[in-house]
Each structure stands twice: as C-alpha cells, then as structure tokens.
Amino acid sequence: MPLRGSARPRTGALAVPLGASRLGASYLGASYLRASFLRASLLCTSFLCASPLYAAHPGAAPPSAVLALADTATAAGQADPPAIADAPACHTQAGWDLACLRARYAGSAAGWPAPTIDAGVHWTEWAAVPPASSPPLQWTAANAGQAELAADVARPAVVTLGQMLFFDARLSRKGQVSCASCHQPQRAFTDGLPLAVGEDKLMGRRRSTPLYAAPFAPRLFWDGRAASLKEQVMGPLHDPREMNHDAVGAVTRLRENHMYPARFLEAFGGAPAASSSTVASASSAAASTASATAATTTVAQAPAASTPTSAVDADRLARALAAYVASLRPEKTRFDDFLAGRADALDDTELLGLHLFRTQARCMNCHNGPLLSDHQFHNIGLSFYGRRNQDLGRYEATRDPADLGKFRTPSLRNVAQAGPWMHNGLFPDLRGLLRMYNAGMGREAPPADPPDPYAPRKSEHIKPLDLSPAEIDALLAFLKTL
C-alpha cells in the first residue's frame, strides 16, 4: 500500500516505492545534481552500497523471510549487530515492512537496531532530557563555574528572579526588547525570524538560537565563542544590535526599581563585597553577534557595578539569568513516550521516519544524545563563502582553518516550533531543509586553481541520501514528534 494511500493502516506492510531519480533539491543547480547523482550511481560509495536501495537485489528474500530475519535479530538479544546488516532487514522490493520495523523498535532504545554511524564518530543514544534537578554533571556540561550554576538552579528564588529579568525589557537601553523578545517560550525560545532584530530594529547576523541545548553545551552560540552561560548572558545586554545597553546602566536601573533590590536580596542575600572579582560583564566585543571581533571572551570588571549598599550587582544579574536559562527544558512530546517504551506513541509514518533518521538519512552522526545534538561543530555547507552573506562560523571565533564554515549542531527537541531553521534562518520550511540534506547540501565553493586554503570544507558526514519523496515525508513526520 503506498505511503500516501487514502486508507493507511496503523501497522502492517507499507510500500514506499523505490525510484532512481529521487534527488529533489530545487535549491541546487541542475547540473551539479546530475553530476552528483551520476557519481553516486556509478561509484556506489560505501554508504550507498549499504543502503537498502542497493542491498535489496531483485529476487532477494520474500517479505516473510525478511520479517523472520528481523525477528531473529531482535530476539537474538541486543548483540549490537553491525548497522549495515540492520538497514535492509525491514525492507523488501515492495517497500518498507512496517510490521517488521515495529518489532525491531519495540521496547526501549537500548534494544533497538544500531544506527548507521560513520567510523570515528563518538555518539550517544537518545534518552530523556535530564531534569534540572538531576546531578549537575549531567547537564552543566563544561560550564565554567558549574558548581555555582548548579547551586543557583537549585534555588527557586534565583531562578524566579532570572525569569523576571529574562522577560523584562528594562534591561535594554531604551526599554524596547527583553531576552524573551528574541527567545520566545512557545517557539522553542527562538523568535520566528531568519535574523534577530534588536533595539531600534537593528538586525543581527544570525538567527536567535533555540535555548534547550544551552544548559548542556560545552560552548555557547552558533560558533561556540562563549564558554559558560554566565559569560554568555551578558553578551546580548551589550550587543548594539540586541539590547544595546551595558552592565552599569542595567544595574543602576534595577537598583532604582521598586521591586528588584528585594528580589536580589531574597535570592542572593545581603550586599556582596565591593571588590567582588567575579563580575560577569563580558565586554561588548566578547559576545556581540554583530562584531567580527567576537573571538575574545574577556571578562571585564564593570566599574561601580557593585557597592556594599546594594544586593544588586552585575555578577548576580548574570547568575540569575544563567540559572533561568539553565533551568529550561524542552516540552515533553510523543517522542519521549516512544523512548520510554510506549510503542503506540508514534504512527507508522513517524516510525519509518525515526528509522530513516537513524540509518539511511545519517542524521544520527550528529543529532544524537538526549538533546539530539552532539554539541560539536560541523560545516554542513551553509557558509556562503565568498558571497555577500558569508558566515564562517566557528572560524570567526578561533581563526583556525579547520573550523571554516562550522556551526554548532542545534538541538532538535521541539524543532518544529523553532523555524525558520539554521544559523541564518535559511529554510522557512522543514521539507525544503530535508530535500537539501537529501541532496547532500550544496557545494561549498567552486574548485579554485590554485586551491584556496580558505575554502570551507563540507563535513564528510554530509552525503546524498537517496531518499524518496515519501521517505522525506516520513522524516518530516518524525521531526514533528520531537
């Protein structure tokens, strides 16, 4: 029965027609597409040889035998079968055998078929997102000062204060924008815009990041230029294209406010020593999204931000904001139910999407672990090198040529609410984004003679995927369950 058939069973055999000319990427030049497809079909790279399309020869085992094979593999215990053997198991000439997939994904993730992972990739299995109340090391990642952060998150008065500040436009110079203007809870803490718009309508260079990965990521921002949340949160305050303010101004305003001094007192106790050495006001360049000199992460002292007479100072402001951001967790979804072993939480199409995500579509190479992010940096081919909207990503923070065009893998939790997607909001819809992955993304830069040492090199994990339109639909359905 075709995937798009009118009466689709919830379980049972589901045929996804296999075809050769499936690369549907309207974003790419036709000649490049033709060339890459030809290359793929002629050379049969190791990945493509392992894909169901190439592995299922005409006259291969009939559906029942395939199903039996799958059952044996599942029953034989989770002896970690090699991923390549897994891929064709639930696939016949007629298409995907959904009953077989159901059997293989019954139970918790520990018993599922191994995903298709490239050699040398360190990955972790999907799991529930550790709650803020779990042991700090599970979620404070490499945050400098994680003991302080963990203690702050455990104190409701600090988190509540952070939340008030996060939603308060008084932190910006003219009172126009709050953190929540750009990080809106109902949009996975993004803002629905391709590029962030700050005070006085100044537009930044990148899209507002969803915040669910922030408590867990060893380095923050799309390019990883901040090493801890506390260092990060003062960045937007200073950025002329965001809140356009400074720590001294913000602290003064909070001190004059009728409610904040009491809230700070409740959260942190009496006034800190005047010579506090842990002021967290990053210099404006340190975390500016607008500035190319963002590499430095200097922590500068905010003069007069701390006096013995007030409980409000810049360090505490940063701590409260960091604690609130660190307390954020994605909304629980049907995906969580499925992870917990509730088999009926996903329908057939979604389950097929899950399987493809882990195998043929190769997404697990980077989108793994509880947040569906490895928190690493990769160049998936969106640096626009040499063009007017060029963004060299991590390289701009490190100036290490190995980092050219790399961006941090975003979490895919609640991803359907987070668009438009990618660091530059390039994709207004997820199907277009998936088509682009299916085509192996674009070519980074035309070959130069002599070779250009600055030309970003696309990750070797990004390759044409040969997914049919119905399989792309299934992937899309799966993404919507996350």
Ligand code: HEC
């Ligand atoms: C004008 C819009 C805007 C405002 C206002 C804003 N942000 Fe952001 N935020 C962004 C953008 C854009 C990025 C990504 C910048 C980059 O990676 O270069 C970002 C990134 C972040 C990150 C990094 C997340 C990660 O996982 O790397 C955190 C945390 C964050 N913002 C918190 C805050 C806080 C706290 C405030 C208020 C003090 C705030 N933001 C105000 C636009 C904004």
Ligand code: HEC
């Ligand atoms: C080589 C690692 C890698 C692989 C493989 C990979 N991704 Fe990504 N993904 C990334 C990175 C890095 C970004 C951010 C890139 C950018 O913004 O320039 C990203 C961004 C995304 C986004 C946008 C999220 C957002 O909030 O903007 C989605 C959706 C996504 N990937 C889905 C997938 C799917 C589906 C697959 C498999 C077909 C996949 N990815 C394979 C690394 C990877």
